Amino acid sequence: MQVLTKKKLIAALIVFSILGGFLLLYSFNPSTNTFFLPCPFHHLTGLNCPGCGSQRALHHLFHLEFLTAFKYNPLMVLTMPLVIYALGVTFYNFIFGTNHRLKLFYNNWFIWGFLIITVIFWILRNVPYFPFNLLAPT
């Protein structure tokens, strides 16, 4: 019984933080509001990391402006449907105590592929020449 209530509490907390994050990112554009946390990597080095532009991209995704979001962070936008699906499976497992597994995530070819794509994306979006500069969030 105690385990159940703890689970419910955590589940509620997760749902509320997702809702909160959604409302915050929906209501305020990170490009024009300064209270959003900046990427420390970008601030220290001036370079773009694979996650740079994700907050701004999410803001535009929530407003259904897919192309603008894609320009800010194509990798994040492309990965998002998969991540949402995987989070759904994880959440389902957590609530119902099941052991469903996403086949793709248990395939090492996929994982190494994702890692390599991420690293290449990281390097290319810091190349200041056309067409690579299109990958940088501006």
Place this chain on the structure above:
Amino acid sequence: MDNFNNPPITNPPGGAPPENYLVWSILATIFCCIPLGIVAIIKSTKVNELWNLGDQMGALKASADAKKWTIYAAIIGPIFTIIMWVVIMFFGFAGALFDAGSY
């Protein structure tokens, strides 16, 4: 996790491998705190590798490792970001460095 309280000696065909927490390491990776996310992703591949070799204990240990690193990524990333933020504010670089909340 119910299946893992009594792990059988051999790897049952079709049994669920231990959680590899890949979705969390991907999240950490596409929303910054990159180096820790990458360690977590590599730990995730270990889970699959050991499980496929039939090494249940190894896979469970790798699973615990993957969890540990995703938690590190999830905690250290934001803490580091907040410290950076406070430092930037404190030194009054807000105007110069704080280019409109770029992430």
